[in-house]
Amino acid sequence: MITLNHYLLASALLFAIGLMGIMTRRNVIMILLCIEIMFNAANLAFIAYARALGDLGGQIMVFFIIIVAAAEVTVGLAIAILLSRQLKTLNADEISFLKW
Amino acid sequence: MVAASPWLAWTILLAPLAAGVAIWLSYLPPISVGKPRNRLAAVLAIAALLTSFACTVALFVQALGGRLALPQELSVSWINLPGLHITFGILIDQFSLLMALVVTGVGSAIFIYATGYMAEERAFSRFFGVLSLFAFSMLTIVLADNWIQLFIGWELVGFSSYLLIGHWYEKPSAADAGKKAFMVNRVADFGFLLGILALWAISAADPAHRTFNFLALERTLPGLVSAGAVPAALLPMIGLLLFCGPVGKSAQFPLHVWLPDAMEGPTPVSALIHAATMVAAGVYVLCRSFWLFHDLPGVLIVIAWVGGTTAFLAACLALVENDLKRILAYSTLSQLGYMVMALGLGGQVAGMYHLTTHAFFKALLFLGAGSVIHGTHEQDIWKLGGLWHSMRATSATFLVGSLALCGLFPLSGFFSKDEILILAREHNLPLYILGTVTAGMTAFYTARLWFVAFTGKAHGHGHESPPVMTVPLVVLAALSVVAGFIGIPQFLGAHHGELHWDVVLTSSAVVAAGLALAWLVYRKKAVTAQQLVHALALPHSLLMRRYYIDDLYDWFVASVQQQLIARTCEWVEQHIIIELFVNGIAALTRALGGLIRLLQTGRIQTYALAFLVGVVWLLSTALRR
Numbered sequence: 001m002i003t004l005n006h007y008l009l010a011s012a013l014l015f016a017i018g019l020m021g022i023m024t025r026r027n028v029i030m031i032l033l034c035i036e037i038m039f040n041a042a043n044l045a046f047i048a049y050a051r052a053l054g055d056l057g058g059q060i061m062v063f064f065i066i067i068v069a070a071a072e073v074t075v076g077l078a079i080a081i082l083l084s085r086q087l088k089t090l091n092a093d094e095i096s097f098l099k100w
Numbered sequence: 101m102v103a104a105s106p107w108l109a110w111t112i113l114l115a116p117l118a119a120g121v122a123i124w125l126s127y128l129p130p131i132s133v134g135k136p137r138n139r140l141a142a143v144l145a146i147a148a149l150l151t152s153f154a155c156t157v158a159l160f161v162q163a164l165g166g167r168l169a170l171p172q173e174l175s176v177s178w179i180n181l182p183g184l185h186i187t188f189g190i191l192i193d194q195f196s197l198l199m200a201l202v203v204t205g206v207g208s209a210i211f212i213y214a215t216g217y218m219a220e221e222r223a224f225s226r227f228f229g230v231l232s233l234f235a236f237s238m239l240t241i242v243l244a245d246n247w248i249q250l251f252i253g254w255e256l257v258g259f260s261s262y263l264l265i266g267h268w269y270e271k272p273s274a275a276d277a278g279k280k281a282f283m284v285n286r287v288a289d290f291g292f293l294l295g296i297l298a299l300w301a302i303s304a305a306d307p308a309h310r311t312f313n314f315l316a317l318e319r320t321l322p323g324l325v326s327a328g329a330v331p332a333a334l335l336p337m338i339g340l341l342l343f344c345g346p347v348g349k350s351a352q353f354p355l356h357v358w359l360p361d362a363m364e365g366p367t368p369v370s371a372l373i374h375a376a377t378m379v380a381a382g383v384y385v386l387c388r389s390f391w392l393f394h395d396l397p398g399v400l401i402v403i404a405w406v407g408g409t410t411a412f413l414a415a416c417l418a419l420v421e422n423d424l425k426r427i428l429a430y431s432t433l434s435q436l437g438y439m440v441m442a443l444g445l446g447g448q449v450a451g452m453y454h455l456t457t458h459a460f461f462k463a464l465l466f467l468g469a470g471s472v473i474h475g476t477h478e479q480d481i482w483k484l485g486g487l488w489h490s491m492r493a494t495s496a497t498f499l500v501g502s503l504a505l506c507g508l509f510p511l512s513g514f515f516s517k518d519e520i521l522i523l524a525r526e527h528n529l530p531l532y533i534l535g536t537v538t539a540g541m542t543a544f545y546t547a548r549l550w551f552v553a554f555t556g557k558a559h560g561h562g563h564e565s566p567p568v569m570t571v572p573l574v575v576l577a578a579l580s581v582v583a584g585f586i587g588i589p590q591f592l593g594a595h596h597g598e599l600h601w602d603v604v605l606t607s608s609a610v611v612a613a614g615l616a617l618a619w620l621v622y623r624k625k626a627v628t629a630q631q632l633v634h635a636l637a638l639p640h641s642l643l644m645r646r647y648y649i650d651d652l653y654d655w656f657v658a659s660v661q662q663q664l665i666a667r668t669c670e671w672v673e674q675h676i677i678i679e680l681f682v683n684g685i686a687a688l689t690r691a692l693g694g695l696i697r698l699l700q701t702g703r704i705q706t707y708a709l710a711f712l713v714g715v716v717w718l719l720s721t722a723l724r725r
Contacts, residue, residue, distance in 0.1 A: 022708050031704065096702030 007048035014041035028083060028090045032076045039069045106174050108155045109190045112200060113239050115155075119148030120232030123225055141225030142215045145232045149211055152239065153204035160197050164591070170194060173245045173315065183307050191245035191314060194592050195387050195452060199242045199380075202459045206376045207235055209572035213467050214368035216568035217474055227267060227366070234260035234373060241381050246312035247296040250385065254292070254345065257378050258285045264373060265365040274364040281358040288348020288355055295341030299392075302330045302338075318391045339392060339399035343406075346382025350436045352410045357650055359433055360417075363425040367470030370425060375432050375462040380455045383439040390448045404444025408524075408531045411437030413647065415541040419548075420643040424469050424479045427549050431505060432462055434538060441535065442520040445527045449592045450519040457512035457583045461504035464576035468498035471565040471573065472553070481549060486558030493570040495554050497577040502550050504580040506543040506611050512583035514608075519589070521607055522600045532603075539607050543614030551622035 014037055021034030043062045050058025084090050087097075123141045162168040175189025211231060218227055237260055240253030259282075266278030296312070303317055304310045305324065311317060324330045346352070351359040362374045373379070386393065386403070393399055414433035421427045435458045442451035471494040478484055488495045504511035507518070517539060524532035564570070620626045633640050645651065 019712065023705055092704045095704075099700055099702030 004048055004052045008045060011041045011045040011048065014038070014044065026091050026093055028080045028092055028095070029077075031092060032073060032080065035076075036069060036073065039065055103169065103172060105159075108158055109174055109192060109243075112152045112155045112159075112204070113190060113236070113243055115148040115151045116145075116232045116235035116239065119144045120229055120236060123229035123232060126225065127229075138224040141228040142211075145228040145235075146208065146211045146215070148232060149204055149208050149235055152200075152235070153208050156197065156200045156204050159192065160201055163192075163194070163197055168192070171315065175245055183310065186248050186312060187246055188249055189245035190243045192243075195384070196242050198452065198456060198588065198591065199384050200239060202380075202456055203235070203238050203242060203377050206459050206463045206576070207238075207372060209575055210368050210372045210376070210463060210467065213371075213470070213569050213572040214366075216566050217368055217470050218366060221366075223267070227264075230260050230263045230267075231369075231372070234264065234378075238377050238381065242384065245314055247299065247314070248312045250388075251289075251293060251296055254349065254381065254385075255289065257373075257381060258282060258289070258349075261285075261362070261373050261378055264369040265362045267366055267369065268364070271364070277358075277361040277364040281362050284355050284358040285348045288344050291341045291344025292348070295338050295344065298334070298338045298341060302334060305329045314388060321392070322395075335392070336396050336399050339396045340402065342389060342392070343386070343399065343403055346386050346440065347406065348382070349385075350379050350382025350440060351433055352382075352406050352437065352440055353413055354649060356410060356414065356433050357646075357653060360426050360429045360646075363423070363429050367425065367466060367473060370429070371463045371466030371470065374429065375466050376459040379432065379436055380439075380459060383436065383443065383451055383455050386440070386443045387448050387452055390443070393443070394446070400444050400446065402444070404441050404528060404531055407437045407440030407442070407444050408534045409437070410434070411441060411538045412534050412541075415538045415545065416643055417646060418545040419541060420640060421545075422480055422482060424472065424481050424484070424549070424553065425466070427481070427545060428462070428465050428469055431465075431542065431545065432458075434542060435462065435505075438517065438520050438535065438538075441531060442523055445520075445523045445531070447520065447523040449589050450516070450523050452592055453519055453589050454516035456588055457504070457516040457580070460576055460583050461501045461511075461513055461580040464497060464501035464573060464580055465505065467569070467573055467576065468494050468501060471569050472498075474565050474569065475563050481553040483559055484553040485556045487554045489558055491564045493564060494573065497570075497573040498554065499550065500577040500580055502546045506546050506615065507539055507607065508543075508611060508615075509608060510581075510584065512580050515584035518600075518604055518607055522603050525600065525603050536607055536610050540610040540614040543611040544618045547615045547618030548622050551618060555623060 018034045018036075018038035018041060021037065022031055025031055025034065043065055046058040046062045046065070050056060050062075080090060083095060087095065089095070122144055126140065159168065163170060171191060171193030173189050173191045175187040177185070178188040179186040211228075214227070214231070218224055221227060234257065237253050237256035241250055241257060242253075244250035244253055262278045262282040265281055266275050268274045269278070299317065299321075300310055300312055302324070303312075303321060311320075321330070325332055325335065348355045359374055359379065363370055365374070393403070411434045414430045414437060418427050418430035418434065421430055435454070439451045439454050439458070442454060472484065472487060472491065473479055475491055475494070476484060476487075500511070504513040507513040521532060521535050521539070524535050621629065621632065642648075
């Protein structure tokens with residue numbers, strides 16, 4: 001029997017993986033992907049609660065998150081393309097030209 | 101007894117202003133048109149001043165006929181705040197009427213003369229614009245009914261005088277002379293303004309009823325003093341502060357230094373401003389506030405001695421001066437000294453009387469000098485000579501003016517100067533002796549000027565000036581002759597004093613001696629001027645350096661102010677204010693910013709970590725609740 005706790009555990013795992021990826025990866029695209037993983041961790045938690053509580057609000061919130069994530073990844077990938085064109089690199093450590 | 105027509109009174113004041121504004125407006129590009137503008141400016145200025153003159157005469161005639169209630173004032177409210185009420189008005193009494201008559205009358209003659217003297221001038225309309233402004237300012241002083249209005253006129257007069265002295269501003273000496281006049285007057289005006297404000301502060305026990313108005317002050321202040329509402333010790337201080345103004349404007353020692361330099365201006369300006377009207381403003385103000393000084397014997401003594409000293413020292417300076425206009429400037433100083441001395445001796449009427457006659461003959465002398473300069477382009481009296489042969493009208497009128505200045509019977513200077521000497525004889529013997537000696541010196545230097553410049557062998561060719569210049573000379577000469585007989589003191593309210601034969605005869609004898617001495621030295625050449633200089637080398641050099649007063653001021657301004665005070669201030673500014681405060685605060689901000697800047701690593705991971713820590717901390721505090 002798969003209970004709410006299992007879903008939440010999976011969600012927490014996904015979130016931790018995403019966070020870890022952001023912390024450790026240097027490639028901008030990988031960082032964007034990790035952010036997506038964290039979004040989906042949140043989505044999973046929403047869905048699980050929506051089912052357990054019988055409340056459709058959670059599902060609606062997930063749609064919002066998918067839309068926001070799509071918009072975010074569009075902007076993010078556009079930035080990544082421009083970065084690779086202008087700086088010939090996608091290494092986040094090298095992209096510090098806005099720093100003082 | 102009727103009230104004066106407001107139309108007449110306001111026209112006196114505002115006509116020159118209207119002309120001045122119109123002339124200045126004609127400078128605006130859309131209206132300005134080539135050469136005819138020149139003539140228009142002169143016509144406007146003269147017409148306006150003649151209008152003022154006509155209105156003054158109308159009021160004067162009414163007053164003479166006893167049909168005018170004097171004093172009376174017309175005023176409009178100007179600033180009305182709680183505790184501060186300032187009016188703009190016209191005070192008509194004997195003094196202001198007489199003074200306005202002198203200003204507009206002598207002024208008209210000089211304006212007309214100036215059209216001839218300045219005919220070749222490029223900045224012709226600028227000249228007449230400023231002259232009109234000056235006439236307005238002077239009339240503001242004369243007709244003012246309160247101290248603030250008087251002070252405004254006072255400063256405007258100083259300003260227009262600055263513009264007129266520096267009329268030929270391309271010449272550095274003229275520009276410097278203008279600045280000097282302005283700054284010396286500022287020194288004096290500072291004290292004057294303090295005096296005015298102090299007078300206002302004590303003018304009423306109740307702060308809501310304080311006033312600047314002359315008549316109101318005269319009415320209420322003596323009562324307040326006798327009631328003990330005003331500390332009596334304050335009054336002498338106020339008197340001395342107020343006296344600062346006349347010391348500057350009427351060029352008394354030690355602030356006389358600007359007047360000789362002011363001769364850099366065009367000669368009509370010297371005649372109008374630096375002889376007949378503006379410098380007399382100080383004397384006029386003393387008359388106007390005489391009720392205040394009347395009960396302050398200590399202040400009166402100071403005033404009398406300042407005046408007497410000025411009269412004597414300036415006459416000494418005139419003895420050695422070689423510049424035609426500067427001799428007249430020193431004699432103006434000397435005569436102003438007489439007037440101030442008269443005031444200090446309690447002779448309000450005698451002072452005003454001498455002011456009036458002096459305005460006539462000194463304007464005449466200056467215009468005569470201008471005519472000489474116009475005809476010969478020379479100001480050094482030693483390079484002039486024999487003018488009598490080439491410039492008859494100028495010479496004849498100049499002679500009349502000179503004799504009036506000497507105070508020879510029956511010319512006007514005789515009467516007014518003897519009024520002052522009689523006063524001194526009664527009240528203060530040392531000043532009487534000083535005044536009589538000065539009269540002798542006056543005769544000497546005037547005769548010296550006449551003999552050297554107008555008689556003897558002619559150098560070069562002068563030509564007589566056009567009628568537009570000689571007619572005002574003749575008019576002023578006529579006034580200089582008759583002004584002693586037309587009863588000016590009686591108009592001012594003096595009873596006819598008996599003649600003091602001892603004073604009259606002594607002064608006439610001294611004057612005759614002065615004239616004779618000058619005749620011996622400069623005409624007969626019994627002793628040459630060179631020999632005199634050698635015999636009196638020490639006093640001569642002292643006089644040539646003008647008592648070192650200019651050098652003293654020079655030292656003070658150049659060494660003390662520039663080197664000591666200004667440099668100290670500059671050091672404080674550079675090192676304390678700029679280095680410490682301005683740059684110090686900037687450096688501190690930059691250092692702090694540098695520290696805070698280290699937080700920005702530019703690495704995404706650092707920000708993400710900070711974000712994570714922040715979220716964890718927020719959640720933990722939120723959940724712990």
